[in-house]
Amino acid sequence: MAHLPAHSQSASPDAPTPPTRYELLTFGDELLLGLTSNTHLTWIGAELGRRGVLLQRNVTVTDEADAIAGQFRESWACADVVITTGGLGPTCDDRTREVLATVLGQKLVFEPKIEEAIRARFAKFQRVPTANNLKQAWRFERGEVLPNGNGTAPGLWVEQDGKILIMLPGPPNELQPMFTEQVIPRLAALGRLSDHEAYIQIRSIGVGESSLETMFQCTFSRNPGLGIAFCAHSGQVDCRISSPDGHYGMEKLRAIASECAALLGDNLMCYGHDSLAQVVADQLKLQGRTLAVAEASTGGLLSNAFADLCGACKFFQGGIVSTSNEAKMLMLECPECLLKQHGAVSAECAVAMASGVAEKLGADYGLAITGFSGPASGCGENPVGSIYIGLHAPGGDWAKHLTYPGPRSAVKQRAVNDAIDWLRREVMKESRRIAAPQVN
Amino acid sequence: MAHLPAHSQSASPDAPTPPTRYELLTFGDELLLGLTSNTHLTWIGAELGRRGVLLQRNVTVTDEADAIAGQFRESWACADVVITTGGLGPTCDDRTREVLATVLGQKLVFEPKIEEAIRARFAKFQRVPTANNLKQAWRFERGEVLPNGNGTAPGLWVEQDGKILIMLPGPPNELQPMFTEQVIPRLAALGRLSDHEAYIQIRSIGVGESSLETMFQCTFSRNPGLGIAFCAHSGQVDCRISSPDGHYGMEKLRAIASECAALLGDNLMCYGHDSLAQVVADQLKLQGRTLAVAEASTGGLLSNAFADLCGACKFFQGGIVSTSNEAKMLMLECPECLLKQHGAVSAECAVAMASGVAEKLGADYGLAITGFSGPASGCGENPVGSIYIGLHAPGGDWAKHLTYPGPRSAVKQRAVNDAIDWLRREVMKESRRIAAPQVN
Known part of the structure; x- marks a missing residue:
């Protein structure tokens, strides 16, 4: 799963120290x-x-x-x-x-x-x-x-x-x-660790570890002696670039990292250690846009990912946890006929929840998750682990269907991650649209 | 913190086996x-x-x-x-x-x-x-x-x-x-563990570990040779009662546990391993009553504690995460003048949130948490870690003020636990009231 040097090391270019266990x-x-x-x-x-x-x-x-x-x-x-x-x-x-x-x-x-x-x-x-x-x-x-x-x-x-x-x-x-x-x-x-960050970290999402290795190979081979470590966790892969023998200065490491990052496109999540929610929050705050969320099967975890951030109230309008159809109608204005025709676990309902919560709370973006996270049984087209994500953005409304294996807690966490990553990609597009020169 | 035998053991009365590491x-x-x-x-x-x-x-x-x-x-x-x-x-x-x-x-x-x-x-x-x-x-x-x-x-x-x-x-x-x-x-x-639960467990809440030991001492000393293990975790203390040498049968162990449990009153959470939210859910389902929650500083974790349970839709109407004053007004009908006069982190707001969400979702009970969970600074009377819990129940509406030390994640978890325990105690009272003979 992960490759990091067997022995810990200070990879700081200016102060190499012996490995400490x-x-x-x-x-x-x-x-x-x-x-x-x-x-x-x-x-x-x-x-x-x-x-x-x-x-x-x-x-x-x-x-x-x-x-x-x-x-x-x-x-x-x-x-x-x-x-x-x-x-x-x-x-x-x-x-x-x-x-x-x-x-x-x-x-x-x-x-x-x-x-x-x-x-x-x-x-x-x-x-x-x-x-x-x-x-x-x-x-x-x-x-x-x-x-x-x-x-x-x-x-x-x-x-x-x-x-x-x-x-x-x-x-x-x-x-x-x-x-x-x-x-x-x-x-x-005492020289037992570096007093500052000892590497440049690229955090990617949506690319497997081995694809990432292949993608960066060319850059790394042109810069021999780099310390490279990959680590995969919760759908993300981190790549840490350091100079164990101090040959490359921080400036050069940054240039190498930025060359790698350019290959990633929107699969580049961030440099460093920020969480997915933090990355989205920073973009939303830059745009001056706001977010509201609605969720059923994830029970409050989608809300919590955003509410947990420092200064959340600057962009996060709030969340609605609607486990019942009544709650979806009362709080999200999901039409009863839609729920009856398509069911609560459907693309239609996911979109209705996303746009409903955005309208209700006056937010620019609405993000919604509905589905069966188990262990109670789903059936037919929507087995346990079947999740719909709904997204309401300035550019339109969409839904996406995903299926996850695994126990309830894993399904919930993956659904939350995928929903936030979808929002992140949409917000990035919007950032580029805003930045692009307007043709009149 | 915890006392359990240094060596694992099958404490089943019918099949004692040698310790296995x-x-x-x-x-x-x-x-x-x-x-x-x-x-x-x-x-x-x-x-x-x-x-x-x-x-x-x-x-x-x-x-x-x-x-x-x-x-x-x-x-x-x-x-x-x-x-x-x-x-x-x-x-x-x-x-x-x-x-x-x-x-x-x-x-x-x-x-x-x-x-x-x-x-x-x-x-x-x-x-x-x-x-x-x-x-x-x-x-x-x-x-x-x-x-x-x-x-x-x-x-x-x-x-x-x-x-x-x-x-x-x-x-x-x-x-x-x-x-x-x-x-x-x-x-x-292979006799390396018991094929069934090897002990009777009493789960308590609101009593310290050493008080619990003192409380049960008299019962235990009348039944020599018992295996007793205490374990404290997240505000609860478990006491496991077993018979390492098989002297006491399961029936007798149950009688001993029930004698201990009687000493606990409402501090008895359950026998076995149920979570706090599960215990409340079981009582609510017995009463045929429903619950809705509203939360600010806990970001969705209070909702998730209930939504995570099997069959949650039978009693849990939903939750609202209102990080902003606007959300509190829009979704919970918290009066603007109340928010202006007392602030969002106040007993008044906690009660308004609890009764607001119960009314909005047509639930019998409403539970709310508002406060500063850090790290952003609170001030004066409401420092970081200052939390108000609001409870709307058939018997009335109340608020409670609590202060917790610790980092954000710890403050949030303790606030959620204390809120659910307060609800549990109120629901227990209601169960007793319903069960008591009515005087006309």
């Missing part, structure tokens, strides 16, 4: 029982990736002290940087600090400065810390403290045996700022 | 770069958990052959059952089969029956398999084939050294039915 350890029965998903992996993996580091391994083990100790011992032996998340809190289940200190043969020492910070934080909420809370004031004898601006458990930084151990608190609102503001700069200062 | 290996740079989340872990972890098995470890490594081989060698040495996902397909990146065969010292042999199945599947779509596709027809010399009803790559089952290796295809629509229909029954037949 990163491992991430996540603890918790709730992860192993499938009750929560591993958001630490997705967040930290992406942050490292942007700085030229491919995390080499993520291991999740149970909360048991033996499991934590055993796994840490193994990871410490083969990695250069080990990051752990969670288990630094005040309860008896929070044992990361104690277990890892034992494995490393370090003493824990009480740090009055941390106590002070904990007391100050409690005082802010008119509370007094218990003895349990002060458990968090212990640090490694030979280690540093990463202050926590958003909670009581500080992070811990330990350098030993030529390796680095970074212990981060579990709550994302504490972990994330600590990682970007303290951990990344420290690692960059 | 399960490990799950997932491969892919896209996971380690945070581009996709590890849904195989959440799905397989939950399936095993229901049958009394706590997965002991999940390891994600890159797609490189060396990384796969090294990790498998290590896992095979310490686990009894190793499950791998993905890498069985037709491309050159799909190397799980070849790499694992080498590590186990097994030859791969061509299996004409798999070729036949591949050809039949291609014929169905009027296509002919390429040589690449036939790569999937190779199986382990001493191993079995798990037929794939939904794709071309069959699963592979290998028993060697007293251990079991299970290789599953990556696409969820192929993996999931293969796991439930073929893998689970085989493992159960």
Whole structure:
């Protein structure tokens, strides 16, 4: 599926560094029982990736002290940087600090400065810390403290045996700022990762990974020694272009990327890391145009893709989730006779929903999804996974029929992605139309 | 956070089996770069958990052959059952089969029956398999084939050294039915897991883990030898009650669970594994009542929680995502003067949205969320993370103010959970009111 160098590397042209092996350890029965998903992996993996580091391994083990100790011992032996998340809190289940200190043969020492910070934080909420809370004031004898601006458990930084151990608190609102503001700069200062984006990324959509490789081959062969990595995910393929040995400067890398991008046409989604919805939002804001959405089988996920963006209210008028025919008639003015003749899962209904929601909310574009996302049975022409997308644009109204295999959640996600990509292509056309010289 | 036995166990009273150590290996740079989340872990972890098995470890490594081989060698040495996902397909990146065969010292042999199945599947779509596709027809010399009803790559089952290796295809629509229909029954037949739910689970909400432990302590101490496991996740705490040595039959376990449940009052969410939205849906369907929702800061996630349920159209009338004031006025009939006086993030607006959407869609209950979920700044009385929930019920209309720390995604999820739980408690009250003898 994906090709990236087996060893992480800083691909920055000005500061090549030796490969560093990163491992991430996540603890918790709730992860192993499938009750929560591993958001630490997705967040930290992406942050490292942007700085030229491919995390080499993520291991999740149970909360048991033996499991934590055993796994840490193994990871410490083969990695250069080990990051752990969670288990630094005040309860008896929070044992990361104690277990890892034992494995490393370090003493824990009480740090009055941390106590002070904990007391100050409690005082802010008119509370007094218990003895349990002060458990968090212990640090490694030979280690540093990463202050926590958003909670009581500080992070811990330990350098030993030529390796680095970074212990981060579990709550994302504490972990994330600590990682970007303290951990990344420290690692960059030690040459363990790049302090800026280490590559140029082209994000494409609608082209398979191997076609993309073939398409770019000619450009790459004219520029030998490039670092090239492809990664396919959710219908998109990213291509990262870097210069591992520093031969090419950023300017040259940009020129190479732009040569590749020109081959993609409208299959070029963006440079960098923006989401599909973000790309559309930027174009709509440039055009000064607005969007409204209507959806049935995707249940609110299409709306959420846009509502989730910063400054959504500048272009996103709102969404309607119409699971029933009544809702389609009441809120989207879908004519009853149309629903009776063609059914709610039809091209006609998709168009009626798209134009209905645009009119209702006074938006320039309307985007709609209706269909069977399963597991309840579809039938005949419209089996489970049969989806209609409707698009209302300044240039006209259309519908499109797509069929997806897979469980409900996959069908929903793919329908949302395809709908937004269709809108993106239509908005791009409109941008070109606006930009073209008008013939009178 | 969570306590479950360090070793997995079949807690079924009639068939106690020795602990089996399960490990799950997932491969892919896209996971380690945070581009996709590890849904195989959440799905397989939950399936095993229901049958009394706590997965002991999940390891994600890159797609490189060396990384796969090294990790498998290590896992095979310490686990009894190793499950791998993905890498069985037709491309050159799909190397799980070849790499694992080498590590186990097994030859791969061509299996004409798999070729036949591949050809039949291609014929169905009027296509002919390429040589690449036939790569999937190779199986382990001493191993079995798990037929794939939904794709071309069959699963592979290998028993060697007293251990079991299970290789599953990556696409969820192929993996999931293969796991439930073929893998689970085989493992159960070998006594490696329970063929039915191995415990009684009480799912609570609104009580902390340690309070729950204290609350149930008296009941548990009167029934020595019980297997008790608590697991906290997303505001809920599960308590699993089993009989590891088979002393207590299922009937007795049910009686013990029901004694515990009685202590919980409305903090009892359900027995088993239902989601919060499912619990509310069941009650609403029993009452013959309907629901509509309106949301701003949660962008469509509140709608999706209900729309995602099987048979949602029986009680869920639909949802409105109103990110702008215009949308609130146009679709929810929120009075302009109210929005001007109190603002869109206010108790007054939350109530207007809840009653507005219920009236608009003719629903009995209306549930609304408005607020700042970040990262854009709130201010003064309504900082980021400040959320108002509005509830319209047959008994009246109310609003509630809540403040959450954390990044946007966490704030949104907690707001949705709290809103649905409030609705649940109100619906429970209504159920009791309906059931109570009427005094004339």
